[in-house]
Amino acid sequence: MTDDAVPDHRASAPVPDLRASDADRERVAEVLRDGLAEGRLDMVEFEERLEAAYKARTYGELAPLTRDLPTAVAPAGPTPVSFTKAPAQSGSWASRIVGGEGSSAGGVAILSGFERKGRWTVPRRFNGFAFMGGGEIDLREANFADHEVVINCVAVMGGVQVIVPPGVEVVVRGVGIMGGFEHPRDDGPPEPGAPRVVIGGFAFWGGVGVSRKVTRAEQQRLKEQRRQERLERREARQELYRARREERQEERERRRHGE
Structure with missing residues (x-):
């Protein structure tokens, strides 16, 4: 030997x-x-x-x-x-990138609120707008129309919270004026086959928060x-x-x- x-x-x-x-x-x-x-x-x-x-x-x-x-x-x-572990309740990433169109193209909150959570399909581009209101975009149990999706958020004297599941690559490109875009903590490299989420937009006297969380289950x-x-x-x-x-x-x- x-x-x-x-x-x-x-x-x-x-x-x-x-x-x-x-x-x-x-x-x-x-x-x-x-x-x-x-x-x-x-x-x-x-x-x-x-x-x-x-x-x-x-x-x-x-x-x-x-x-x-x-x-x-x-x-x-x-x-x-590790927060980079793929969500067990949703199967492999391949099964969650379904193609086609998203089930919701955007959300608007004017002196009110909107939310997208649970089982839904994130389109290639999702637009969120909050004026003196708030929005929540929860991707933890969502499917994705493509390997890369763009979430564009505009928050004016309001806020939008984006929740991403573990293992997803996140890129934040938003601009804040008297406001800000929060970057999620880096929990290691993305999971193989996981989608890429690009978060952009504009925040004025408001903010866009991005966080990683496991599912409620x-x-x-x-x-x-x-x-x-x-x-x-x-x-x-x-x-x-x-x-x-x-x-x-x-x-x-x-x-x-x-x-």
Whole structure:
């Protein structure tokens, strides 16, 4: 076997300085609980290591806690959490670039408001106008008439908010006079096949905001995931409390019988 064919296991190992997630800490806690149940750790060692696991901030702090246990595994590598991930609920980008005409060519708000959101098709050019009013253009669940679409916004003493989904390339070319065009934060390169959204126009005593957000369904999924993780941590703390109480009870019984 040549040197090139030798697998490099170090490549898959977590970098010690990377931040650990709640799921990583829970995996280590599970190994420690198994070690306690099998008699490999006494209660004092278990409590010390469990406390250190929940306080750990990096993979380097987690790794030593299970290194001497036969069931020990290195904490899993970090799961990428990125705003550049394609929206799972809408399928691939190819399925969202549908061609044809858009389902709405523009929106007007004069002392009022307009919004385009949900399932709709963004045309090759969309015009939004707000005068002492506001508009919302939400592209998170939208389809696109072409690989590149232009959203032209004019805001006079009003505002327009454009919400783009993760993974979409955004170019802002608007001009503001006593107003402004907000640029979304850069969350890495666009997803392969994702559309390009060019936002231009004019803002006078008003503004055009551009932001990246996941869909409401994804927000709910992440919220539920965090709730479940909190419940698991609470159960782990309760289990530790019960174990400590039983240990103290057993110690009192031994003392009472003169052991």
